Amino acid sequence: MRKSFAVLFFAAAVAVAGLGSAAGAASEIAINGSTTVLPFAQSTAEAFMKLRPDVRISVSGGGSGNGAKSLIDGMVQIASMSRAMKDSEINDAKKKGIDPVRHTVAVDCIVPIVHPSNPVNNLTVSQIRDIYAGSITNWKDVGGPDKRIAVVGRDTSSGTYEVWEEKVMKGTPVTPRALIVASSGALVQTVAGNPLSIGYDSLGYVDPKLVKALGIDGVKGTPDTARDGTIATSRLLYMYTNGAPAGDVKAYLDFLTSDDGQRYVAREGFVTLK
Amino acid sequence: MSIYLLRRAADRASTAALYGCMALSAAVLGLILAFLAYRGVGAISWEFISDHPRAGMTEGGIVTPIAGTVQLILVSMAFAFPVGVTTAVYFNEYSRGGALTKALRLAVRSLASVPSVVLGLFGLAFFCVFLRFGASLLSAGLTLGCLALPTLITASETALQNVPREFRDASYALGGTRWQTIYKVVLPSAFPGIITGGILCVGRVAGETAPIMFTGAVFFAPGFARSIFDSVMALPYHIYVLATAGTRIDKTEPLQYGTILVLLALVLGISMVGIVARARLRKRL
Amino acid sequence: MERAGEIVITTGGPRGARRGARKWGEIVPKGVVTSVALSGIWLMAFIIFFLIKEGAPILKETSLTEIALGQLWYPVSNPPSYGMLPLIAGSAAVTLLSSIMAIPFGVVLALFISDVCPERAREFCKVSLEILGFLPSVVLGFIGMAVIAPHMQMKLELLSGLNMLNASFLLGILILPTIATLSEDSLYAVPQAMRDASYALGGTRCETMFKVVLKCASRGIAQAAILGVMRSVGETMVVLMAAGGAAIIPLAMSDPVRPLTSTIAAEMGETPVGSPHYHALFFMGCLLLFITIALNILVLRIESGGGEK
Numbered sequence: 050m051r052k053s054f055a056v057l058f059f060a061a062a063v064a065v066a067g068l069g070s071a072a073g074a075a076s077e078i079a080i081n082g083s084t085t086v087l088p089f090a091q092s093t094a095e096a097f098m099k100l101r102p103d104v105r106i107s108v109s110g111g112g113s114g115n116g117a118k119s120l121i122d123g124m125v126q127i128a129s130m131s132r133a134m135k136d137s138e139i140n141d142a143k144k145k146g147i148d149p150v151r152h153t154v155a156v157d158c159i160v161p162i163v164h165p166s167n168p169v170n171n172l173t174v175s176q177i178r179d180i181y182a183g184s185i186t187n188w189k190d191v192g193g194p195d196k197r198i199a200v201v202g203r204d205t206s207s208g209t210y211e212v213w214e215e216k217v218m219k220g221t222p223v224t225p226r227a228l229i230v231a232s233s234g235a236l237v238q239t240v241a242g243n244p245l246s247i248g249y250d251s252l253g254y255v256d257p258k259l260v261k262a263l264g265i266d267g268v269k270g271t272p273d274t275a276r277d278g279t280i281a282t283s284r285l286l287y288m289y290t291n292g293a294p295a296g297d298v299k300a301y302l303d304f305l306t307s308d309d310g311q312r313y314v315a316r317e318g319f320v321t322l323k
Numbered sequence: 324m325s326i327y328l329l330r331r332a333a334d335r336a337s338t339a340a341l342y343g344c345m346a347l348s349a350a351v352l353g354l355i356l357a358f359l360a361y362r363g364v365g366a367i368s369w370e371f372i373s374d375h376p377r378a379g380m381t382e383g384g385i386v387t388p389i390a391g392t393v394q395l396i397l398v399s400m401a402f403a404f405p406v407g408v409t410t411a412v413y414f415n416e417y418s419r420g421g422a423l424t425k426a427l428r429l430a431v432r433s434l435a436s437v438p439s440v441v442l443g444l445f446g447l448a449f450f451c452v453f454l455r456f457g458a459s460l461l462s463a464g465l466t467l468g469c470l471a472l473p474t475l476i477t478a479s480e481t482a483l484q485n486v487p488r489e490f491r492d493a494s495y496a497l498g499g500t501r502w503q504t505i506y507k508v509v510l511p512s513a514f515p516g517i518i519t520g521g522i523l524c525v526g527r528v529a530g531e532t533a534p535i536m537f538t539g540a541v542f543f544a545p546g547f548a549r550s551i552f553d554s555v556m557a558l559p560y561h562i563y564v565l566a567t568a569g570t571r572i573d574k575t576e577p578l579q580y581g582t583i584l585v586l587l588a589l590v591l592g593i594s595m596v597g598i599v600a601r602a603r604l605r606k607r608l
Numbered sequence: 609m610e611r612a613g614e615i616v617i618t619t620g621g622p623r624g625a626r627r628g629a630r631k632w633g634e635i636v637p638k639g640v641v642t643s644v645a646l647s648g649i650w651l652m653a654f655i656i657f658f659l660i661k662e663g664a665p666i667l668k669e670t671s672l673t674e675i676a677l678g679q680l681w682y683p684v685s686n687p688p689s690y691g692m693l694p695l696i697a698g699s700a701a702v703t704l705l706s707s708i709m710a711i712p713f714g715v716v717l718a719l720f721i722s723d724v725c726p727e728r729a730r731e732f733c734k735v736s737l738e739i740l741g742f743l744p745s746v747v748l749g750f751i752g753m754a755v756i757a758p759h760m761q762m763k764l765e766l767l768s769g770l771n772m773l774n775a776s777f778l779l780g781i782l783i784l785p786t787i788a789t790l791s792e793d794s795l796y797a798v799p800q801a802m803r804d805a806s807y808a809l810g811g812t813r814c815e816t817m818f819k820v821v822l823k824c825a826s827r828g829i830a831q832a833a834i835l836g837v838m839r840s841v842g843e844t845m846v847v848l849m850a851a852g853g854a855a856i857i858p859l860a861m862s863d864p865v866r867p868l869t870s871t872i873a874a875e876m877g878e879t880p881v882g883s884p885h886y887h888a889l890f891f892m893g894c895l896l897l898f899i900t901i902a903l904n905i906l907v908l909r910i911e912s913g914g915g916e917k
Contacts, residue, residue, distance in 0.1 A: 079554070081458070081541075091543045098545055107554055109458070109541035110564075111877035118881045124457040138880055199767045204853075204874050205684045222682060225694065228768055228864050229853035231874035235567035235753075242758035243768055334812035341720040345733060348717060351781065352740050355751065406647055413645035417638060427645060430652040432908065436835075436900040437655060438842020440869045444876070444893040448658040452881070469651060476648070502637040530744030533844040533869075537876050559746045566750050566849065583747055594742045598735055 076297045078106045082116020082129035083208050084232045085251045086286050088317040089155065090129055093305045096313055100304070104297050110232075113208035114138075120289055121147055126298050128289040131157070131208030131251070149289045154305050156320040157251050159213055159282040160270035162237070162260040164244040169193045171264040174281055177217055180247060183224030188245075200227040201239050201248035209233065212284045213249055217265075249282075253318035272320040286319070359583055366581025376543065376556075385582050390547045391460075391540070391555035392529055392589070398464025398551060399471055399528050400521065406468075407475030408510075408517055414476070415483040416505050435473035439533040442469055446538040461551040463539025470534055471524040478520020482513040519600045526594030530586065532559040558586040659897055663890035666690065670884075675891070681855040681866075683875070683885040690888050696895070697857040698772075698865035702847060703840045705776035705861065706783060710840075711833045713780075714787030715822075718829075721788070722795035723803075723817050734792070741785030745845040748778045752850030766862045768852060773861040775851035779840050787836040794828020795821055831907050838903045842896060844869040868892045 080090055087110040094106040111119070116128035117138045123145075134142075134149055142149050161177055163169060169192055172180075179185040180198055189195045202223055203210040214220075228246075230236045233254045240248040241259035248260075252270050255262050262270055265281055274280040294302050304310045311321040374384030410431070418424040437445075446466030456462040486509050494504040532540075540560035548555045565579040666675070670690045678691020721733050756777075757769030798821050806816040822829070852864020853874065872889050879885040 077553075087542055094543070094545070105545045107541055107545055108543040109554060111458075111537070112879075114879045114883075115877040119458070122452070122457075122881070124451075135880070137883070141880070141882070197767055201768075205682060211684075222680075222685060225680065225856045226854050226864075228770055229855070229866065229874070230567070231848060231853070231870075232567040235849075238567070238754070239757075239768075239770065242754075243761050245761075245767060330812050330815070334814040337814040337817070338724055341716060341724050344713060344716050345720045345725070348713075348740070348784065349733075349736055352736060355743070358755075359747070359751075406644055409641050409644040410648055413641050417641060417645075423646075427648055429908075430649040433901050433904055434648065434652050434655075436838050436842075436904045438844070438869060438896050438900060440842065440844040440872050441659065441893045441896050441900075442655075444662075444872065444890060445655045445658055447876070448662050448890070449654060453658070469655075472648070472651070500634050502634055506637070526742050530742065530746070532744070532746040533873060536873060559744055562746050562750060563845070563849075566753060579750075583750065586744060587747065590742055590744055591739055594739065598738060602731065602735075 076104050078104060078127065078298055078301060079109075079119075079125040080106060080116075080127040080129055080288070081109045081111055081119040081125045082127075082288075083113040083131040083286070084110040084234075085131040085157065085209055085253070086110075086129035086154075086288075088253060089314045089319055092313045092317060093310050094301070096310070097301050097304050101297070101300065104301070106301065117142075117149075117289070120149060120291060121145055123147065123291075126290065127302075129154075130287045130289060131284070132211050133287065134289060148292045150291070150293055152288045152290065152294075152302055152306070153285045153322065154288050154302070155286040155311075155314045156272075156275050156322060157253065157284050157286050158270045158275035158280050158320070159209060159216075159249050159284070160252055160255060160280075161247060161249050161263040161265065162240050162255055163247050163263060164240060165259070165261045166244050167193060167261060169263065170261075171267055173266050174217055177265065178219070178221055181218060181223050181227065182221045183226060196245055199243055199246040200224060201236060201243075201246050202227040202229055203233075203236060203249075204229055204231060209249070209251060212282065216282045216284075217249075252320060255318070272315075275320045356587070359580065359587060363580035363582075363584030366577040367584060371578075371581055372585070375545075376561075385558070385561060385578070385585060387544055387547065388556040388558045388561040388582070389585065389589075391544070392558045392586075394460055394548055394555060395464050395467055395535065395539075395557055396525050396528055398460055399467035400525065402465055402468035403471040403475050403524070404521055407472050408479045410472075410476045411479030411483055411517075412505060412510070414480050416501070416509065431473050431476055434469065435477075437469075439470060439531055442466055443534040443537050445469070446534060451538055457552065458537070458539045458541070458554050459552045460539055460548045460555045463535040463555065463557075464551070466534045466538045467528045467531060470531060471528050474524050474527065475520055478523065479513070479517045482516025482520065483509060485516060486512045515600070515604055519597055519604060522597035522600065523594060526590050526597060529593060530559055530590045532557075532563055535560060536563075558582065558589065562586060656897065659890055659894045663887060663892075663894040666884055666887040666891045669887070675888075679857070681871075683879075683888055688884065690884070692868075692888075692892065692895075694855040694857050695866055695868050695871050695892070698851070698855070699841060699867040699869070699896075701772055701858045701865055702776045702779060702851060702867055703837060705772060706779035706840050707833070707837050709776065709780035710784045710787055710836060714784050714832070714836065715791050715829055717784070717788040718791035718795050718832075719817055719822070721792050723813070723821060734789070737785045737788050740781070741789070743782070745782060745843060746849075748782060749845040749847075749849030752778045752846060757850065764862070768862075768864060770850055770852035770864055771862050772851065772858050772865045775847050775865070775867075776861075778846045778850055779843055782843060782846060783836040783839045786839055787832050790832030790835060791825070791829045794825040794832070797828070798824040827910055827913070831910050834903050834907050834910075838900050841899055841903075842869060844873050848873045868896055 090108045094108055113130040113132055116130055117134055119125040120128035121142045176191050186198055188198055230239050233250055236248045236250050237254050237260055240246045268274050268280045270280055275283040290298055315321050371384040373386050375387050376383045446462055450456045450462035450465050451458055490508050491504055494508045535557055539554050540557045541554040542564055544556045562582050565575050675690055675692050677693055679693055680689045680691045681694055682689045725733055752774050756774050760774055761769035802820055802824055803816055806820045847867045848870035853866045854864040855866045858865045872892055876889055
């Protein structure tokens, strides 16, 4: 019994290991990075694999920093990022002989969101900053009911936070009392479940059935305001490759930026390049 | 007399309170399971079990994470099982209680107490970065293996200790060497106990999220991992992903409860098998 | 590891030579078994080494006092501040609250199973406790986030349902089986004679349980409690999903907290390798590791103290 088990066991282990060599012909692309980019990275990857069944694309969302790290370590072919690479990251990459090349794949803007029951529709940048800095703590100060404000934010290291910090907070620190959630989806869910809350999220994650998007300085977050930059929080979403892309990586990026690929971007609620 | 009555009343009350506590905890467990089953059972279908996730996790099924979890279990056990059993053999058959054994015991005990997220950090620094395995099935499986190792050692050691002394004596009396005795007599008799320990470990490993978050579990993989250097989807991480990274929560919610139900069925099913097997073993002893 | 094997072979040499042909059949397995068994030590040494190696460089960026007493955790601001006090306080607070909930309850459950429960129901109770222990923490975290938090927020009119109370309650559920099972083992091991003596003196069952059995098993129960605390300190998914994540020193049970474990899990993915932030997260890993090792040594102390008796 013991021997047969041992044989079975090693057979299983070898089978797991051996599967790889059998399927070596397919070309593999690994994408890692921003959680913001995840939804359309996945759906375009799915669509691309339908066109090119010989290519396998795996998508992970460790965060923008993680994406850059994986590209620098040579673990992935594409790093998706919701911010531009920092100088320190580019220097690291150069040191390891990696030449990060930036491709803009979609446009996005970050909008403040509240629970649908909240009567507030618009906030000015300075009001939002005061709320996040902790100096406005009641909804009545910004035209809402006499209730406390539950401030919800993202981790200070996320790409979404960095854009928010740069374009809205402008250096004012976020109050440490803010609830911090680890991903874009969790933020929407937290705000959707709490009538007192305010959060901010990428336009693609804003589901009007669950949360209400607020205007900033009277400008609503829409594809147009994001593209032409009328809304203060617009940003670009990137994918980085090592050197100029070639082969299947190029084919995927071309697909993603083509009209067909951009349709998937729009379907996931993000803003297309054109 | 009244003191006697008082004491008896206190006794009755405490008995009732203890029954109440047990009932409460059984109720909490029952409630959690019933709630999850109620919300999740609608999502379960053959398609759900056998299809890959599609359209940004809003359609399709969860066969990729199921397979990933199975592969992670296999890799982790391929590492932890041989090492764990061998360590137990060392403790039980070879060690003479010297400094080395003490150090080893301390190491195993400490290993058992390392928080899972710290193991994840270690896996990232050691397997992914230092040994250059990358974020892969191999790195994540080995990290889970480290998690399972102490439990496996303890379980195997108990199984070895339960082998009656007479078995060994008989083998020595027939002129068997120590290794022959271990290999041909002790291990086979301890085998069912060791396997039971292994099964319980698998139940533990299957439900872990924190150690695989940075070491190999991914948000989305195109089909099954074909080599140990591929990254995988895993059920527990998939639950975390569905809970925190969906753009359309209304559509992912049923899938989410379905996934939870499948994970629970897998984990609790495996551990039930282990628990029942262990109970039968104990009766036989 | 191969070197360890060689050493064993040489020390085993002379004795093996006497036995002639059997020498290698005996020595090789012994060497292999010993060297494989040593991998446990290697592994633990590697864990400590790699965590310190990646965690220590943060001390070049900031001082130990700043880390231990700083109240602000803004690791990527400019200038950054690496105050971990709120995170440590967060870990301590959820651990304390969950232990307060789970330890007495767990011990009471253990008493029930060992002394009150009818023999036939014993197995059932033990099995259901064990199953409770197998509940994956991500599932409990999800329940906290998607089910308990919205209800708690509405019913209690709190600022948010993602808070210390929510997370501690779920952590309590998570560590309850550990505490109850281990306590039960030591309660059950109390000799029947102790109970009989108490009954013979006219003690009721309640008095026997609380005054005699509990005292006899106190060492085992203390160990069970510490192991429960250990699990609570290191648990990640529940606090990541249900604790709220605000890096403040909690003053009320409804305050959101950000324990060390959830900080690591949430921020590790977003930080560049080798940045001060990355080292700071590994430093937290070191902290957690040393806390659990210290608790572990405490357990061993209690255990060996029991041996002297």
